[in-house]
Amino acid sequence: MTVRHVAEYVLLVLGVGILALSAIGVLAMHSVYDRLHYVSTGSFGAALVCVAVTVRESFSLIGNKTLLIAFFLLISGPVLTHATARAARVRERGQWKVREGERVETLQR
Amino acid sequence: MPARLCAWWIALAALWLALDDTVAFPELMTGAAAALIGAVAAEVVHSQHLVRVRVKPSWLRYAWRPVVRVFPETARVLLALLRQLVLRRPVSGEFRMVPFRPGRPDGAYDMTRRALAKTAGSFAPNTYVVGVDEEREVMLVHQLEPGGDASDLDPLELG
Numbered sequence: 001m002t003v004r005h006v007a008e009y010v011l012l013v014l015g016v017g018i019l020a021l022s023a024i025g026v027l028a029m030h031s032v033y034d035r036l037h038y039v040s041t042g043s044f045g046a047a048l049v050c051v052a053v054t055v056r057e058s059f060s061l062i063g064n065k066t067l068l069i070a071f072f073l074l075i076s077g078p079v080l081t082h083a084t085a086r087a088a089r090v091r092e093r094g095q096w097k098v099r100e101g102e103r104v105e106t107l108q109r
Numbered sequence: 110m111p112a113r114l115c116a117w118w119i120a121l122a123a124l125w126l127a128l129d130d131t132v133a134f135p136e137l138m139t140g141a142a143a144a145l146i147g148a149v150a151a152e153v154v155h156s157q158h159l160v161r162v163r164v165k166p167s168w169l170r171y172a173w174r175p176v177v178r179v180f181p182e183t184a185r186v187l188l189a190l191l192r193q194l195v196l197r198r199p200v201s202g203e204f205r206m207v208p209f210r211p212g213r214p215d216g217a218y219d220m221t222r223r224a225l226a227k228t229a230g231s232f233a234p235n236t237y238v239v240g241v242d243e244e245r246e247v248m249l250v251h252q253l254e255p256g257g258d259a260s261d262l263d264p265l266e267l268g
Contacts, residue, residue, distance in 0.1 A: 018183065025190045034202045037253040038190070040234035041183050061130050068127065078231035085239050085251060097242050098206065098249060106206045106247065109259045109268070 004055060011052035018045030032088045036081050043077035046070070113155070117148035161217035168225060174264040175232035182233040189254055202253040204239070209248035209268035211241050226267040236262060 018041055025038030050070035057063040089096040098104050125140035126132075154160070189200045209226070212219030223241050230250060231237040236257075239249040250262045260266060 018187065021187050021190060024194070025186070028190060028193060029200065031202070033204075033251050034200065034253055036237060036251075037186050037202065037234050040231070040237070041186055044179060044183055044234065061127075065128060065130065074232075075228075078228050078237065081237045082227050082231045082239070085237055089239060096240050096249070098204070098245070098247075102204075104204045104206050104249070105255070106208075107259045107262065109208055 008052050008055045011048050011055060015045045015048030015050075015052060018042070018048065021045075033085060036085055036088075039084075040077055040081055043073045047073050114148050114152050117151045118144050121147040160220070162221050163217040164221055164225075165218065168222065168265060168267055171265050172229075174260075175229045178233035178261075178264065182235040185254055186234045200253065202251055203255045204249060204251050205255060205262065206245075206247040206249055207259045207262045207268065209241050209246060209263065211243040211246060214243060222267045225265060226263055229265045229267075230263055232264075238262075 022038045022042035022045055025041065026035050029035040029038065047070040050066040050073070053066040054063040054070075057066075086096045093099065121144035122140055125144055129136055129140060192198050193200045212222065214220075226241070226248065227238040230248070235254055236250055236252050239251060241248045248263060248268060252262075259268075
């Protein structure tokens with residue numbers, strides 16, 4: 001077993017493990033806002049699986065394609081999370097902005 | 110306009126070739142047609158002037174921060190899940206706000222700055238940005254495990 005095989009298996013096990021836990025997280029969390037955090041970890045897990053494929057196939061057409069997929073997953077994940085959270089707040093409260101009386105901690109710069 | 114349409118067509122056709130992985134004639138024709146549809150759609154969207162992108166290179170000086178934060182924050186979020194499942198300690202996230210200078214609503218630089226702040230702030234799993242409130246001049250975020258300072262909520266420090 002070469003170093004490359006070890007790296008490939010480590011990335012694959014990590015990626016699949018994170019994906020499985022993310023799926024459980026989506027089911028286990030109580031509110032939509034908490035569940036959305038596990039969608040992000042799912043994208044990261046899937047990206048690790050893509051990197052594992054690239055390590056196995058090297059920078060071939062298949063390897064490059066999986067890297068491209070990983071890139072799209074990592075870029076589109078945050079945008080989808082942001083848009084879904086905003087839509088959830090609009091559905092729940094009529095607007096996404098903080099209303100008077102809603103207790104939200106404000107940090108200072 | 111034709112130059113931009115051609116540029117879009119070339120970029121999309123190249124993407125098709127990279128993903129399709131074959132140069133068989135029917136596939137090439139399908140790719141050319143799909144790229145043309147995509148290029149026309151991109152041109153139509155561009156002509157509406159809904160989105161204008163202008164980036165200042167100095168905004169990207171902390172671009173490494175969201176990427177580095179992915180690893181510890183993934184561990185943090187997954188540990189929170191395990192705590193809930195194993196120790197039966199319920200996890201409940203919180204909304205937090207950080208001061209954010211919104212700038213002009215339709216200014217190209219300010220639109221890009223807000224979009225970058227939202228994307229970078231939502232990159233690592235423990236935090237995501239809900240929006241930038243122009244009236245109150247704050248950015249609203251949600252954290253599963255509340256913590257950290259303003260630079261954790263706005264990692265590129267664009268506010």
